[in-house]
Amino acid sequence: MILFEKEKKFPTLEQLDQLTERLNLDLTYFFEMASKNKQNYFVAVQELINKYKRERNYKAIYEIVYREEENPSFQHTSLKQFLLWHKGICIYYLENNTDKAMKFLYQAIELTNSKRKDFSEREIEILNSIGLILYENKDFQNAKITLNSALASLEKLPNIVDDRVVLKVLxxxxxxxxxxxSFEESLQYSKKGISHCINKELLYLFAEFHYQTGENYIKLEEIEKGKNYIEESIKILKLxxxxxxxxxxxxxxxxxxxxC
Incomplete structure (x- = not known):
């Protein structure tokens, strides 16, 4: 705590969660303090939203988005896009309103790419969210078109900042x-995901790619091979x-x- 007070070290979001519990404070208290330094505040808000997204806590995300979308400091295009993107995700999961969610997701893309071509890394992430919603609505053909577009744009990027974006799309x-x-084609992407995780030394979606590979093999009637991949995915999750x-x-x- 002394290091935090002297600003030699800053707490993680998990540490802030623990502090708020012990002090009986709302987490927003710390963000109000952090708002004195706008850049730190923007980063903190985005990190918190990403944390809640990993936990699938869409109610908490929506509360942050609702609060910050009226904040004049969040009217910068990149920040506004981030909020619109997550507003769309929240509306889908909290209101079960696909059309309304899609409207916000496409608005988010159009803030920086009105022609919807040659997508940036952020725009590809939003496209992936659109593809997932189409997938969950069993609109598999349009999901495939959207995700192929995302992958094609990824392959054109000269540099990828966050390799997890590649893994998400794959x-x-x-x-x-x-x-x-299309089990054979699906296998190509799940195996490519495993290779990418290994090459980049990432555990993100590593277990899920093993499961997907195993499921494809089982559906192709290569039962033992499929079983081995899924058992490996279970071991990874336990580790x-x-x-x-x-x-x-x-x-x-x-x-x-x-x-079988």
């Missing part, structure tokens, strides 16, 4: 192709301490094998 596309029955998803993957494996 995984989404692999899921969609599997639903379309990460993610017992809940490990159990879910185990149950899904049993369902897949029961249909």
């Amino acid at each position: 995984f989404s596309l692999s899921q969609v192709l599997s639903e379309l029955g 990460q301490g993610n017992e809940i998803f490990a159990q879910i993957f185990q149950e899904e494996l049993e369902k897949l094998l029961s249909r």
